[in-house]
Amino acid sequence: MFESYHCEKLEKTLHFLPDGVKFCCSCAEGTGIKINDFSKFNKEEIIKGKKKYIDLLKKGYIPKECKGCIEYKKNNLYKKIKSIFIKQHKNKITHIIIDHFKQCDSNCIYCSQKKLFSERTQNYELLPIIKQLYEQNMIDTENLKVEFQGGNISELKEFEDLMKEFYEHNCDDFVILMNGIKYIPILEEIGNNWKSHICISLDAGTKETYKKIKNIDAFDQVIENIKRLKQKSKAQISLKYIIIKDVNDNKEELEKFLNVAKEIGNIQPLHLEIDYNDTLLSPGTRFDIPKHYYELFEEAENYCRKNNISYKVFPYTKHILKQGYSI
Ligand SMILES: C[S@@+](CC[C@H](N)C(=O)[O-])C[C@H]1O[C@@H](n2cnc3c(N)ncnc32)[C@H](O)[C@@H]1O
Ligand code: SF4
Numbered sequence: 001m002f003e004s005y006h007c008e009k010l011e012k013t014l015h016f017l018p019d020g021v022k023f024c025c026s027c028a029e030g031t032g033i034k035i036n037d038f039s040k041f042n043k044e045e046i047i048k049g050k051k052k053y054i055d056l057l058k059k060g061y062i063p064k065e066c067k068g069c070i071e072y073k074k075n076n077l078y079k080k081i082k083s084i085f086i087k088q089h090k091n092k093i094t095h096i097i098i099d100h101f102k103q104c105d106s107n108c109i110y111c112s113q114k115k116l117f118s119e120r121t122q123n124y125e126l127l128p129i130i131k132q133l134y135e136q137n138m139i140d141t142e143n144l145k146v147e148f149q150g151g152n153i154s155e156l157k158e159f160e161d162l163m164k165e166f167y168e169h170n171c172d173d174f175v176i177l178m179n180g181i182k183y184i185p186i187l188e189e190i191g192n193n194w195k196s197h198i199c200i201s202l203d204a205g206t207k208e209t210y211k212k213i214k215n216i217d218a219f220d221q222v223i224e225n226i227k228r229l230k231q232k233s234k235a236q237i238s239l240k241y242i243i244i245k246d247v248n249d250n251k252e253e254l255e256k257f258l259n260v261a262k263e264i265g266n267i268q269p270l271h272l273e274i275d276y277n278d279t280l281l282s283p284g285t286r287f288d289i290p291k292h293y294y295e296l297f298e299e300a301e302n303y304c305r306k307n308n309i310s311y312k313v314f315p316y317t318k319h320i321l322k323q324g325y326s327i
């Protein structure tokens with residue numbers, strides 16, 4: 001029987017970028033499918049665009065934009081039969097990624113955004129588009145997850161209005177990536193149900209290293225902001241440590257970071273990562289994972305186990321650690 005595929009991200013995601021809207025998420029390895037013309041941000045064009053690619057996959061054809069991506073999956077017999085009868089392109093949006101803004105109040109040495117988008121500006125306002133999507137009944141209000149990437153939300157002028165729009169439509173599922181340098185009061189309202197998750201990349205255990213990495217002297221301020229937010233909201237807060245070669249890739253710094261996480265209390269999860277400039281962002285260049293990186297991962301995992309902190313490593317990072325290199 002014929003092959004057939006589907007991609008859940010394609011069916012249910014809208015990822016707003018500075019130069020267009022993508023139909024799937026940025027962590028996907030394929031280049032993804034985009035509408036670059038802002039005048040085509042409307043129901044008809046979005047449905048038409050998604051349908052075209054959903055149908056190609058359904059018929060067993062892998063579009064060039066999806067080549068190399070790990071997200072499309074083979075349909076089993078049941079799915080194949082179901083896909084003939086159910087019009088999947090009628091699925092509503094359950095995942096919105098807000099990533100159209102690149103303004104930031106920090107200047108991290110590792111920032112992937114500098115490589116991908118040299119302009120630190122914003123080309124369009126998203127609020128009118130979100131309003132339109134709600135009006136046109138394109139959003140699955142019961143299951144919507146909203147993820148803020150960026151840039152940093154503290155510099156996004158429409159952040160508060162966007163949050164209000166989502167709150168008004170009973171959205172209670174947010175993932176917010178931020179640097180935590182400025183305190184943002186509207187965040188106090190999220191997370192009453194423990195679904196939402198705010199991830200702060202601290203990347204250091206001391207003021208000195210923090211300043212070296214972020215080019216701003218704000219370590220203490222970030223810790224204070226995290227503590228304040230934890231007091232005022234029920235949001236789940238996670239902390240990230242990106243291992244950067246010759247900067248924070250040593251046990252002393254990591255141990256101090258782990259102690260800071262423990263002292264803040266109830267950090268869920270603690271997330272260790274390897275600088276993408278050495279891995280994902282250098283395709284074609286082999287990066288052998290240094291031996292001492294394994295010790296750092298082991299140390300963090302043991303510390304978290306002992307102190308009852310959940311610990312997270314992304315599947316891609318687990319994969320390159322197991323393999324010993326990235327390429
Ligand atoms: C570009 S940032 C935007 C959000 C926010 N400004 C922040 O720093 O958390 C989105 C996510 O990408 C991560 N990131 C950026 N550059 C990276 C790199 N070179 N390697 C690994 N993660 C990176 C950050 O840690 C953050 O969680
Ligand atoms: S297979 Fe990958 S690139 Fe293609 S639509 Fe899905 S997530 Fe995007």
Ligand code: SF4
Nearest residue numbers: 104106108111151179
């Ligand atoms: S805070 Fe985030 S967006 Fe800003 S420079 Fe650092 S990684 Fe990049």
